[in-house]
Amino acid sequence: MDILSQEEIRDAFVNCSRSEAAELPMPPGLHEVDWSRREYLGWRDPRTAQRGFIVIPTENGPVGIVLRASDASMRSNAPSMCGWCQDVQLTHDVYLYVAKRAGQAGRNGDTVGTMLCGGFECCENVRRPPSPSIVGFDAEAVVADRIAGLAERARRFAATVVGARI
Ligand SMILES: [Zn+2]
Known part of the structure; x- marks a missing residue:
């Protein structure tokens, strides 16, 4: 994904108020992020264990989403x-x-859920070399497929939250 500044990250949020976006904690170590190895950016709220934030690149620019982990999970x-x-x-x-979905839908209580790595480790996970026990396939192609799959699923989730047709 493309490099984002703190300002761009705050501006990207679609499912919280402007004042909440102005307050939300920035990702730790933002200046060290290797953006070329990121399909999305995700971080936890250090003050509220259940709260997380993700920013997903889309055709219409980055989409920031406030997430809440369900207690049960x-x-x-x-x-x-x-x-x-x-x-x-x-x-x-x-x-x-x-x-919460963006706009009126979210204010009406409409939500979207997804099972997701608790600490947003997806981008590292997809780059792990495939198991050597499986012989006869192209490891690089497997990793490339996983990366493309992750980017596509993240983009689709962003579209669902925003309410765009997918
Ligand atoms: Zn994951």
Whole structure:
């Protein structure tokens, strides 16, 4: 994804008020982010464990989304698969993250949910080398497919939150 400044990140948020966007904590280590290896940017709220933020690049510019992890999914020890990176190695907690939809729909209580890596590790997960136990396939192509799949699923989620046709 393209480099974003703090200002651009704040401006990108679609499902919170302007004053909430002005207050939200910025991603830690923003100046160290390797944007070329990111299909989306995600971080947790250091003050509220359940709250997370993601910024997804779309054709219409970056879309920022405030997420809330469901209590039940944070307590559950049952293994779940992330719906975006589809990491099958289950090395991280996966939570059900829920987003208020943008605009009137969100104010009416309309939400969208997705199973997502608890600490937003998807971009690292998709770049892990495929298991060497599976022989006879092109590891680079597998990683490229995973990256494309992650970018597409993130983009679709952003479109659903914004309310665009997909
Ligand atoms: Zn993931």
